[in-house]
């Protein structure tokens with residue numbers, strides 16, 4: 001919708017800076033690339049300045065790509081392009097648009113993976129993602145949870161089990177799915193769902 005009238009003309013696209021909360025370490029023209037998906041479906045249709053679209057460097061190793069993306073964020077903080085949350089001290093994005101996998105993962109933070117506990121870095125990497133492709137970079141929870149607004153898009157019956165688990169709220173903190181760890185410290189969060197994704201909620 002944003003790429004269509006009246007939004008296309010009404011939005012001040014020159015003020016947009018676009019980042020990826022996670023990216024698969026594949027070439028930018030690969031079918032698995034999150035950059036390619038966003039570019040094909042949205043960014044190629046709106047006039048966001050090209051130098052304000054911050055893609056992962058796909059020529060680097062997975063560790064190198066994560067470090068490079070973190071350095072990019074740090075530079076933009078220095079330049080005043082990205083704000084810092086006074087509450088958390090981590091970068092504060094205006095909007096974090098997240099999906100959720102059927103296993104409850106968000107970005108490339110998967111259930112039971114040690115990087116869900118990363119609390120220093122801005123960007124980290126995974127080399128053994130249970131969902132292909134295995135090598136990915138991802139924002140860490142401190143960055144995600146410092147956002148001003150988090151929009152969580154969860155649709156389809158395949159997500160109903162994780163939605164039920166996330167919203168039933170009767171588990172110990174060690175059993176939490178990554179989606180349950182999305183907890184804005186300096187902002188707000190909104191779920192966007194459909195009926196199939198919510199279909200198990202009556203059983204809470």
Ligand SMILES: O=C1O[C@H](COP(=O)(O)O)[C@@H](O)[C@H](O)[C@H]1O
Pocket residue numbers: 022023024034098099100101102105106107108131
């Ligand atoms: O692998 C990924 O999966 C999640 C969820 O994707 P969805 O297509 O099932 O909504 C996505 O949010 C993440 O960015 C992506 O890399």
